Structures are given as C-alpha cells and as structure tokens.
Amino acid sequence: MTAFRTLDDIGDVAGKRVLVRVDLNVPTENGAVTDTTRIERVAPTILELSRAHAKVILLAHFGRPKGPDPKESLRPVAEKTAEILHRPVAFAEDCIGEAAAKAVAAMKDGDILCLENTRFHKGEEKNDPDFVKALAANGDIWVNDAFSAAHRAHASTEGLGHVLPAYAGRTMQQEVEALARALENPKRPVAAVVGGAKVSTKLELLGNLVGKVDALVIGGGMANTFLHAQGVSIGKSLAERDLADTARDILKKAQAANCAIILPVDAVIAYHFAANAPSQAYGLDSIPLDAMILDVGPQSIERIKGAIDEAETVVWNGPLGAFELSPFDHGTVVAAKHVAARTKAGKLLSVAGGGDTVAALNHAGVADHFSYVSTAGGAFLEWLEGKALPGVEILRKR
Numbered sequence: 001m002t003a004f005r006t007l008d009d010i011g012d013v014a015g016k017r018v019l020v021r022v023d024l025n026v027p028t029e030n031g032a033v034t035d036t037t038r039i040e041r042v043a044p045t046i047l048e049l050s051r052a053h054a055k056v057i058l059l060a061h062f063g064r065p066k067g068p069d070p071k072e073s074l075r076p077v078a079e080k081t082a083e084i085l086h087r088p089v090a091f092a093e094d095c096i097g098e099a100a101a102k103a104v105a106a107m108k109d110g111d112i113l114c115l116e117n118t119r120f121h122k123g124e125e126k127n128d129p130d131f132v133k134a135l136a137a138n139g140d141i142w143v144n145d146a147f148s149a150a151h152r153a154h155a156s157t158e159g160l161g162h163v164l165p166a167y168a169g170r171t172m173q174q175e176v177e178a179l180a181r182a183l184e185n186p187k188r189p190v191a192a193v194v195g196g197a198k199v200s201t202k203l204e205l206l207g208n209l210v211g212k213v214d215a216l217v218i219g220g221g222m223a224n225t226f227l228h229a230q231g232v233s234i235g236k237s238l239a240e241r242d243l244a245d246t247a248r249d250i251l252k253k254a255q256a257a258n259c260a261i262i263l264p265v266d267a268v269i270a271y272h273f274a275a276n277a278p279s280q281a282y283g284l285d286s287i288p289l290d291a292m293i294l295d296v297g298p299q300s301i302e303r304i305k306g307a308i309d310e311a312e313t314v315v316w317n318g319p320l321g322a323f324e325l326s327p328f329d330h331g332t333v334v335a336a337k338h339v340a341a342r343t344k345a346g347k348l349l350s351v352a353g354g355g356d357t358v359a360a361l362n363h364a365g366v367a368d369h370f371s372y373v374s375t376a377g378g379a380f381l382e383w384l385e386g387k388a389l390p391g392v393e394i395l396r397k398r
C-alpha cells in the first residue's frame with residue numbers, strides 16, 4: 001500500500017489558505033446537533049493547522065439536498081463546531097463565488113471559517129471541473145480529513161486533489177490505520193450487522209460483503225427491503241421496494257458463498273413515526289397494512305445475540321431500528337450492549353461505524369467498549385469489501 005502525504009509532510013502553512021474537507025454530516029433533531037462525534041474527530045486537524053497559523057477553511061456536505069435548502073444549512077453545525085473547538089468559527093453563505101471569497105479575504109492567520117453545504121451545488125456530486133476550480137480559487141492546499149465521505153468521488157472529496165497539493169488530515173490517517181490494524185486479518189467467524197435507512201446506497205455492496213463474512217445480520221430499513229423481497233407484507237415500513245430483485249440476488253449470493261443470513265423473524269410496529277407511539281410486537285405474517293416496522297422484535301433480538309455469540313469478529317453499520325425514538329431503540333441498544341459485553345470479556349473484536357450508528361452506541365452508553373468506533377458507515381463497508389475509496393486514493397504518494 002502506497003503511503004499518504006500527511007500533515008507531517010505539509011511544510012510551513014503560515015498564512016496559507018488550507019481547504020480542509022471534513023465530514024460534518026452529523027445527526028440533528030429540530031436543527032440541533034444530537035451527536036458531536038464527527039466534529040470531535042476532526043478537531044485535532046483543524047486545531048493543528050490553526051496553531052500553525054494557516055487560514056483554515058472547512059468544506060463539508062450536510063444531508064442530501066437537491067439544491068440550496070435552508071433546512072440543510074451547515075450554519076448550526078458550524079456553531080456547534082465553534083463550541084467544541086473553543087474557537088470562533090466564521091460562516092460563509094456559499095462555498096464558492098463572492099460570499100466565499102469575501103469571507104476568506106477577511107481571514108487572519110489561524111482563523112477558522114466554515115463554508116456552506118457543498119451539496120447546494122450540483123457540481124459537487126458530479127465532480128464537475130468548473131466547480132472544482134471555483135472551490136480551489138479559495139485555497140492554496142487541500143487537506144482531506146473526511147474518511148467517512150471518502151467513498152464519494154465528489155468535487156470536495158476527490159476533485160480538489162487533482163488541482164491543489166493534497167494531504168491526509170489526522171482523522172483520515174488514523175481511521176485508515178486503525179481499520180487496517182483491526183480488520184486486515186480478522187479472526188473468523190466474522191459477522192456483519194447492517195441496518196439503517198440508506199438502503200439504496202448500501203444494498204448493492206452487501207452482494208460483495210456476503211463473500212467476505214460468515215454471517216450477515218440485517219436489521220432496520222435494510223431488513224424491511226429484504227422481507228418485502230421475500231413476500232412479507234411490510235405495511236407502510238421504510239423500504240426500497242424497487243430493489244426487491246437486488247435483495248433476492250444478494251440472498252442467492254450469500255447461499256453460494258456459505259454466508260448465513262439472519263433476518264428478523266418478528267417486528268415491533270407502530271402507526272406513527274413518533275417517540276412513545278403505541279407499539280406492539282408482531283409476527284411477520286400479520287403486520288397490519290397501515291403499520292410501520294420500527295424495530296426488530298424480541299425473537300429477532302435473541303437470534304441476533306446468538307449470531308454475535310458465534311462470532312469472533314463483529315463489524316456493524318446501521319441501527320436495527322428507529323433508535324432516536326423510544327421505545328424503538330430497544331433492539332439496537334440490547335444488541336450493542338451484547339457486543340460491548342463480549343468485547344469487554346475478551347471474546348470478540350468489534351468495529352462499528354456510521355454517523356447514526358455512533359450516535360446509537362453513545363445512546364446505549366457502550367461506544368467506549370467497542371474495539372474500534374469509526375466515523376464512517378458506507379465508506380467503512382466499502383473499505384471492508386476491499387474497494388478503493390476515491391477520497392483515499394487521491395492522497396497516495398505518486
């Protein structure tokens with residue numbers, strides 16, 4: 001593996017404008033940040049550059065907006081970042097053009113500025129060279145510290161590396177090293193636990209993952225898609241019904257690869273997506289048409305615990321239910337505590353990742369008991385598949 005250029009190679013940055021790609025795609029509720037892990041993890045890079053008298057310009061995306069959308073502004077996240085850094089963080093209302101240029105021109109050495117959501121521009125996800133040029137106009141150097149967005153070949157996660165001197169930030173460096181240390185030669189059996197809501201972006205990669213792991217536990221919105229593909233009536237549950245063929249294909253691949261699939265056998269349902277909505281455990285043959293599956297049921301939890309007991313290594317991305325809403329956090333919390341207890345007892349190596357997964361582990365009070373907690377979800381799964389991550393590859397020394 002070719003090594004990175006890191007902050008150790010960056011030289012004197014005093015007075016230089018350093019564009020730092022961070023992942024500020026943090027969980028929020030009513031505009032307030034509910035889990036600050038990703039901010040805390042990029043803080044060392046920001047502070048190191050600031051202390052070296054660089055002008056530190058943060059680039060990040062938030063959510064998946066289709067264009068400029070005040071609901072997906074980074075402003076509240078920038079405010080939270082300032083609180084965590086104990087430093088002022090200025091904010092510019094656009095990541096390119098006049099607003100960005102003016103805010104950068106006003107910076108003094110060591111200042112920190114956050115630019116508005118890069119995904120407000122279509123050029124970001126298209127990695128459009130003109131958009132890359134517009135971003136690069138405000139920087140002399142590009143530092144990528146967003147490992148959790150490194151599976152995206154976007155303008156701010158990859159494109160900038162073609163036009164500016166590129167370096168890995170401390171978190172990028174640490175994540176790649178830690179994952180390699182923990183999982184390059186994992187003790188078998190390996191169980192993967194995959195849940196969450198980003199079904200369409202993560203479903204296809206399960207087809208490769210079943211060739212790498214011995215058991216795949218599927219929960220959350222991901223499981224609903226598989227249950228639907230198997231002919232289970234899932235009512236109004238979150239699922240990607242169009243991807244039923246892909247789900248069936250993955251089940252076939254798993255069988256061929258001898259990978260055990262652990263799908264829910266029962267479910268906790270509710271009629272409203274709200275905390276404390278009246279809920280009930282149901283068998284899969286009787287989910288009411290107007291109900292939503294919001295958590296795995298009690299029998300499923302026992303099966304998941306059993307799969308964890310048989311594993312020597314567990315990798316986990318995606319909550320097993322809508323954990324932000326009590327009592328639909330139950331399955332995720334019980335499974336997380338079980339993994340943590342076995343890890344603490346020395347019986348398991350456990351690695352979990354993803355913005356919401358980390359929030360769920362913090363909610364369960366067990367993040368510190370996992371062997372390693374990554375900031376990355378989708379990027380972690382792609383890394384696990386053995387895929388090259390564009391945002392990492394661009395940093396390799398050539």
Ligand SMILES: Nc1ncnc2c1ncn2[C@@H]1O[C@H](COP(=O)(O)OP(=O)(O)O)[C@@H](O)[C@H]1O
Binds near residue numbers: 318322
């Ligand atoms: N059954 C379900 N119905 C609706 N939402 C769910 C369900 N299970 C999980 N979720 C949601 O999935 C989200 C996390 O998914 P995802 O973004 O894929 O995870 P991560 O950020 O850890 O990679 C959470 O907000 C959670 O509420």
Ligand SMILES: O=C(OP(=O)(O)O)[C@H](O)COP(=O)(O)O
Binds near residue numbers: 149201354355356375
């Ligand atoms: O939150 C993220 O990924 P994750 O939910 O897989 O952990 C990253 O910020 C990437 O976001 P994206 O999946 O909208 O490209």
